[in-house]
Amino acid sequence: MIAGRDRHPSTTSGDPHLPRAFFDRPVLDVAPDLLGRVLVRTTSDGRMRLRITEVEAYAGEADPGSHAYRGRTERNASMFGPPGHAYVYFIYGMWYSLNLVCGPEGRASGVLIRAGEVLEGVEQARKRRPKARKDLELAKGPARLATALAVDRELNGADVCTHDDYAPLSVLAGEPADPDTVKSGPRTGVGGDAAHYPWRFWLEDDPTVSPYRAHKPRNRRRPSLDASRSTT
DSSP, X not given: OOTTTTTOOOOOTTOOBOOHHHHSSOHHHHHHHTTTOEEEEEETTEEEEEEEEEEEEEOGGGOTTSTTTTOOOTTTGGGGSOSSBEEEEEXXXXXXXXXXXXXXXTSOOEEEEEEXXXXXXXXXXXHHOTTOSSGGGTTBSHHHHHHHTTOOGGGTTOBTTOOOTTOSEEXXXXXXXXXXXXXXXXXXXXXXXXXXXXXXXXXXXXXXXXXXXXXXXXXXXXXXXXXXXXXX
């Protein structure tokens, strides 16, 4: 028996889980449809619920901005798995990012969960994000979201469509966003041929949405002329 199992059910009465068929669709259909849905994270500390307010779509081998653009690797294997599972990766050696796999098995695509509003478990989120100035900033951006929800590689491959009320990660139907409130534009920090794909989706005027930042090439320091000269 899981410790605390009788104390921390992960679902809310009347709010069903999203079925696997929801995720078994083209990524550009799934991504905006995730806005307003509720992500549930259950740990030994209790349950957290987060209303999704910002996402980005990544279309696998058809998308130069995707981790799966050049095919399957050990790192991105979860993206090629069944829809309705999590793909978690570590970025810049500092942060985790949470993605939800969609489309048919064997064809990698996924939706990055960029931001959301913590509906339940604010106290837990604040312990993990003590520098947040206000509650609306607890999950404002993918790294902040992952930190607030205690997301790490142990969730990589987790089934988010399970009906187990004590699953570590699941997605509930919530209240789908009004299409008139959904905006789209370029993805944050994506450069190259995919820089202008309008595959970032967010809820208009929602205070939990993260600011857009265009891609900036990472500077590589070159040795100075003095340093490159022989000292012999």
